[in-house]
Amino acid sequence: MSGGVDSSTVAAMLRAEGHNVIGLTMQLWNQRRLAGREGMPESVQGRCCSLDDVYDARRVAQQIGIPYYVVNHEERFERDVVRPFVEQYLSGRTPIPCSLCNNHLKFDQLLVVAQQIGADRVATGHYARVAYDHDRGRWLLKRPADVSKDQTYFLFGLTQEQLSRTLFPLGDMTKPEVRELAHRHGLAIAEKPDSQEICFVPGGDYKRFIDAYLAEQGESLPDTAGELVTTSGEVIGEHHGIHNFTVGQRKGLGVATGSPLYVIQISGASKQVIVGGDEHLYSRTLRARRVNLIAVDELQEPMRVAVKIRHRHEPAAALIERIKTEPTGEDEILVTFDQPQRAITPGQAAVFYNGDVVVGGGWIA
Amino acid sequence: MRRIYLDNNATTPVLPEVFEAMRPYFTERFGNASSIHHHGQETRAAVENARESVAQLLGCSASEIVFTSGGTEGDNLAISGLVAAGDHVITSSIEHHAALHACKHLEEAGCEVTVLPVNGRSLVDPADVKRALRPNTKLISIMMANNETGVLQPVEEIAKIAAEAGVLFHTDAVQAAGKVPIDVKRIGCHALTISGHKIHAPQGTGALFVKKGTQLRPMFHGGRHERSRRAGTENVAGIVGLGKAAQIASNAFARGDEKKMAAMRDRLQQGILAQVDEAGVNGEGAARVPNTANIRFDHIEGEALVIALDLKGLAVSTGAACSSGAIAPSHVLVAMGLRPDQARASIRFSLGKQTVEEDIDVALSLVPETVARLREISPRYSAPVKVGSQE
Numbered sequence: 220m221s222g223g224v225d226s227s228t229v230a231a232m233l234r235a236e237g238h239n240v241i242g243l244t245m246q247l248w249n250q251r252r253l254a255g256r257e258g259m260p261e262s263v264q265g266r267c268c269s270l271d272d273v274y275d276a277r278r279v280a281q282q283i284g285i286p287y288y289v290v291n292h293e294e295r296f297e298r299d300v301v302r303p304f305v306e307q308y309l310s311g312r313t314p315i316p317c318s319l320c321n322n323h324l325k326f327d328q329l330l331v332v333a334q335q336i337g338a339d340r341v342a343t344g345h346y347a348r349v350a351y352d353h354d355r356g357r358w359l360l361k362r363p364a365d366v367s368k369d370q371t372y373f374l375f376g377l378t379q380e381q382l383s384r385t386l387f388p389l390g391d392m393t394k395p396e397v398r399e400l401a402h403r404h405g406l407a408i409a410e411k412p413d414s415q416e417i418c419f420v421p422g423g424d425y426k427r428f429i430d431a432y433l434a435e436q437g438e439s440l441p442d443t444a445g446e447l448v449t450t451s452g453e454v455i456g457e458h459h460g461i462h463n464f465t466v467g468q469r470k471g472l473g474v475a476t477g478s479p480l481y482v483i484q485i486s487g488a489s490k491q492v493i494v495g496g497d498e499h500l501y502s503r504t505l506r507a508r509r510v511n512l513i514a515v516d517e518l519q520e521p522m523r524v525a526v527k528i529r530h531r532h533e534p535a536a537a538l539i540e541r542i543k544t545e546p547t548g549e550d551e552i553l554v555t556f557d558q559p560q561r562a563i564t565p566g567q568a569a570v571f572y573n574g575d576v577v578v579g580g581g582w583i584a
Numbered sequence: 585m586r587r588i589y590l591d592n593n594a595t596t597p598v599l600p601e602v603f604e605a606m607r608p609y610f611t612e613r614f615g616n617a618s619s620i621h622h623h624g625q626e627t628r629a630a631v632e633n634a635r636e637s638v639a640q641l642l643g644c645s646a647s648e649i650v651f652t653s654g655g656t657e658g659d660n661l662a663i664s665g666l667v668a669a670g671d672h673v674i675t676s677s678i679e680h681h682a683a684l685h686a687c688k689h690l691e692e693a694g695c696e697v698t699v700l701p702v703n704g705r706s707l708v709d710p711a712d713v714k715r716a717l718r719p720n721t722k723l724i725s726i727m728m729a730n731n732e733t734g735v736l737q738p739v740e741e742i743a744k745i746a747a748e749a750g751v752l753f754h755t756d757a758v759q760a761a762g763k764v765p766i767d768v769k770r771i772g773c774h775a776l777t778i779s780g781h782k783i784h785a786p787q788g789t790g791a792l793f794v795k796k797g798t799q800l801r802p803m804f805h806g807g808r809h810e811r812s813r814r815a816g817t818e819n820v821a822g823i824v825g826l827g828k829a830a831q832i833a834s835n836a837f838a839r840g841d842e843k844k845m846a847a848m849r850d851r852l853q854q855g856i857l858a859q860v861d862e863a864g865v866n867g868e869g870a871a872r873v874p875n876t877a878n879i880r881f882d883h884i885e886g887e888a889l890v891i892a893l894d895l896k897g898l899a900v901s902t903g904a905a906c907s908s909g910a911i912a913p914s915h916v917l918v919a920m921g922l923r924p925d926q927a928r929a930s931i932r933f934s935l936g937k938q939t940v941e942e943d944i945d946v947a948l949s950l951v952p953e954t955v956a957r958l959r960e961i962s963p964r965y966s967a968p969v970k971v972g973s974q975e
Contacts, residue, residue, distance in 0.1 A: 241895065288891050334961050335888040336895055 222275030225344025308462035311485035312566025348390030358382035375580030445490030467562030501559035507581030592936035609821035634827025643767035658777030669694035671722035729760035733867035734876025743772030785829035846874035
């Protein structure tokens with residue numbers, strides 16, 4: 220229970236259906252830690268894990284009459300989500316903390332807590348569907364009815380065990396229907412706005428966050444300043460740190476040429492940011508690492524799927540096949556798109572869909 | 585579901601007799617105790633009767649009792665009221681946050697504060713107190729009984745050291761009052777804090793003993809209530825409740841009830857330790873108040889155990905109620921030398937006057953099996969998260 224409309228409505232629905240429901244909020248990040256530092260906002264109201272949100276969640280629980288607890292997992296969240304977030308950016312990749320949070324906290328730690336306190340399953344307010352397919356003998360993750368709210372992109376890492384213990388009661392509903400239901404249950408938070416940003420980066424300025432976090436940790440920002448280079452190798456300028464860039468970025472390059480320039484590639488090793496015209500942003504292939512397969516056990520043969528390379532992206536037709544990388548010998552999946560895709564970004568996820576079924580996904584190398 | 589309450593160090597239920605004693609003082613006898621008319625006279629009488637009862641519980645005279653809103657106010661009033669800028673204060677690392685933060689506040693106001701460590705049984709060494717004395721030491725504040733472990737401090741020895749040095753001694757007796765007999769003369773303290781809701785009186789009540797002749801600077805300025813030591817219209821009904829609770833406690837000591845309490849606590853403690861291995865009492869070997877058992881259950885998360893037990897109807901806690909949800913493990917347990925994971929694996933059981941043998945039976949049937957289940961569930965219940973890192 221985050222204190223938001225979705226999870227609150229789930230709690231109310233399940234309670235009304237007669238289930239034995241326990242409300243849990245995971246305290247994951249202390250919003251006051253970096254408040255006021257290095258240009259971070261002074262007071263952080265109404266952000267996930269803020270007192271306001273816990274208050275809202277608790278009031279909803281009281282209103283619908285279920286036991287409610289707050290469990291603290293700040294240490295794990297910092298270790299498994301925040302730290303990797305900072306390190307990814309500093310290595311020239313664009314991370315997705317929400318997927319890490321799902322993998323490590325919401326569907327791992329939370330499920331452990333649930334089992335420990337005697338619960339069978341965890342229900343969340345995610346817009347997704349989970350169902351057991353008897354023919355395949357597998358739990359399937361599917362896209363929700365409201366595709367505009369589809370959160371399956373962030374859930375590609377869920378295992379069979381995790382899916383077997385998860386409920387997504389909002390999977391068949393649209394957002395307006397959810398708000399309507401919240402109203403019918405008389406929930407005070409029915410009109411609460413959705414939070415769209417990364418929960419621990421208030422205001423969305425991740426660069427400020429990285430500065431403030433490293434300062435708080437007593438670590439200096441690693442020097443990743445380097446050269447701005449064209450796709451033909453010509454050095455055309457300098458940059459102050461690779462974490463300031465993401466693939467496809469146009470602003471903030473500090474150089475003006477006749478035609479628009481975009482970030483094509485960021486090299487953590489050479490600290491170079493390679494820029495080029497729009498045409499250089501397109502690529503037909505990507506490699507996905509640390510793949511998690513849901514709909515199938517193994518990818519024995521190449522499969523035709525539709526692939527999302529970021530959350531806001533229309534799944535694009537592609538062929539996926541298993542390959543082995545040298546020199547690690549690790550299993551990876553090679554994705555070959557029918558049409559070149561724009562701004563494939565290392566650090567993001569490649570999630571494979573077969574219709575509305577999530578086949579699986581992995582991290583873009 | 586039958587609920588068993590074993591978290592009496594967090595708060596206690598108001599006893600029926602206390603409630604009955606308070607009842608007329610809401611709608612029938614409602615006068616402002618300072619009013620000169622009949623209505624004020626009758627509530628003034630009730631307040632002064634209550635004062636006598638509290639004084640009797642503590643072994644002092646009524647004029648030495650200041651009514652407060654509870655333990656936090658009492659600690660703050662004593663600590664800030666007995667000390668001035670430039671003074672030095674000695675306290676311990678296991679004090680309640682009310683006292684610790686009051687001392688920290690003093691530091692910001694220009695005082696020096698020494699925080700003494702404790703040993704593995706959370707005991708302050710009087711020799712450390714003596715060594716910490718400075719020419720400008722004004723106050724020593726060491727709690728009589730710790731709220732998390734129940735361990736009793738050597739307050740009489742410390743008071744002697746204070747007396748020899750001409751220094752004031754305050755003790756937070758919030759968790760000791762009503763559980764062990766208190767005689768402020770025998771202890772030798774200048775100030776002593778008690779809290780109503782820990783002795784079966786309502787929340788929002790309490791008292792501070794201030795030895796006659798001790799100069800105390802008030803925190804609340806206004807009327808001349810409490811001999812100008814604590815302004816504010818008296819919470820008559822609450823004070824009446826506190827007085828009745830004090831009386832009940834005094835009578836209970838006269839009957840030796842605390843021995844029965846200790847026996848029940850020991851049965852709970854022994855019963856748990858007999859059925860659960862890799863468990864131990866925090867503060868073992870030190871004298872404790874008769875109602876508290878702080879037990880460490882290795883390899884589990886105390887938070888999960890508290891929740892699991894609550895869902896079965898048994899109420900206990902992982903430490904002070906005030907620090908629920910805090911990141912840091914109990915400062916008391918850490919000061920005793922427990923590792924953070926051990927501190928987080930500790931549960932406090934605390935009995936009250938309303939606790940019966942049946943409650944202990946139920947607790948003994950629930951705790952071992954719940955601990956066993958938690959231990960069975962490994963930290964990673966499923967295969968390691970394979971898509972964890974993006975590396």
